[in-house]
Amino acid sequence: MCLLVAWRAPVAAQVTPPSAAEVARGRYMFGATGGCGCHTPPKGQPNAGGRRYDGPYGTVFSSNITPDRQTGVGGWTDEQIITAIRLGRRPNGERLLPVHPYPVFNGMAEEDLRAIVAFLRTTSPVTKANQPKKLIPMFESVFLPAWLAAFAPRETPPPKAPTAGVPRGEYLIRAVAHCGECHTPRTMTMATDNSRFLAGNPKGPEDQAMPNITPDPETGIGKWSVEEIADYLGSGNKPDGDVAGGLMGEVIEGTLAGYKDLTPADRTAIAQYLKTIPPIRNKIGKPVK
Numbered sequence: 001m002c003l004l005v006a007w008r009a010p011v012a013a014q015v016t017p018p019s020a021a022e023v024a025r026g027r028y029m030f031g032a033t034g035g036c037g038c039h040t041p042p043k044g045q046p047n048a049g050g051r052r053y054d055g056p057y058g059t060v061f062s063s064n065i066t067p068d069r070q071t072g073v074g075g076w077t078d079e080q081i082i083t084a085i086r087l088g089r090r091p092n093g094e095r096l097l098p099v100h101p102y103p104v105f106n107g108m109a110e111e112d113l114r115a116i117v118a119f120l121r122t123t124s125p126v127t128k129a130n131q132p133k134k135l136i137p138m139f140e141s142v143f144l145p146a147w148l149a150a151f152a153p154r155e156t157p158p159p160k161a162p163t164a165g166v167p168r169g170e171y172l173i174r175a176v177a178h179c180g181e182c183h184t185p186r187t188m189t190m191a192t193d194n195s196r197f198l199a200g201n202p203k204g205p206e207d208q209a210m211p212n213i214t215p216d217p218e219t220g221i222g223k224w225s226v227e228e229i230a231d232y233l234g235s236g237n238k239p240d241g242d243v244a245g246g247l248m249g250e251v252i253e254g255t256l257a258g259y260k261d262l263t264p265a266d267r268t269a270i271a272q273y274l275k276t277i278p279p280i281r282n283k284i285g286k287p288v289k
């Protein structure tokens with residue numbers, strides 16, 4: 001009897017499946033990024049990738065981030081998925097282009113990243129091979145590492161995600177919702193110019209005009225109240241009766257979740273933080289729709 005007990009195989013390290021609460025938190029944070037919509041081509045299958053991005057680097061296509069084992073990230077460990085999200089490295093060591101905004105997502109709290117991964121594993125797998133990127137010579141080996149080291153502003157993760165008020169709004173804006181990737185002007189090197197954080201870009205991602213959302217009363221959104229900003233993030237309705245279009249419409253609507261699914265408290269926190277950033281005068285023309 002004793003022998004039998006002694007011979008019992010060591011219990012395999014138990015992988016506890018994530019709780020329903022963790023998956024829900026992951027879906028919520030996924031929505032707070034705008035639904036990772038770059039990974040979903042318009043009218044395409046959620047997270048299956050293939051959306052095309054052209055830039056000075058050449059052409060890349062977003063990756064399949066569904067849990068398909070062959071063509072998606074289903075065969076990756078949690079750690080590998082987190083490393084790709086925040087450090088821009090694939091399991092084989094290959095660098096991702098910062099079209100996937102890892103210098104921003106690096107500021108996400110560990111617990112939020114883990115929850116996002118738990119949620120991603122619950123989504124429908126789609127078998128769809130990634131399209132190879134076409135980069136200008138030496139971009140990946142020489143320019144990208146130098147650029148990352150010299151120019152890319154990198155967010156620092158907090159030990160725990162702030163839960164309320166202006167710090168919560170700042171965290172969501174800077175590290176999760178990546179508002180700056182679209183709304184912050186860029187320097188000559190194409191890095192975001194955070195000395196003019198959220199001051200708008202006449203020709204932002206996908207060549208769309210990105211409004212100035214600093215509190216400047218004339219060229220920004222200084223005349224919008226906190227409630228109006230919070231409403232807009234939930235509904236897309238502007239104070240003047242217009243509705244959000246283009247990429248803003250996409251991040252509000254999201255894919256499997258979006259900004260519209262943020263709680264009123266989080267939308268208010270975002271609006272409150274926006275009121276605290278320096279107003280910057282920068283007139284951006286009306287977007288062409």
Ligand code: HEC
Nearest residue numbers: 177178179182208209210211213243244245246247248287
């Ligand atoms: C993927 C790009 C993208 C991201 C990310 C993004 N926006 Fe926008 N945003 C836009 C575009 C494009 C418009 C213009 C939409 C239109 O004209 O209807 C816009 C419009 C706005 C407006 C209306 C401004 C005006 O003057 O009409 C506000 C406010 C705003 N965004 C806030 C935010 C906040 C806050 C975040 C982050 C929580 C954010 N945006 C993230 C692309 C983006």
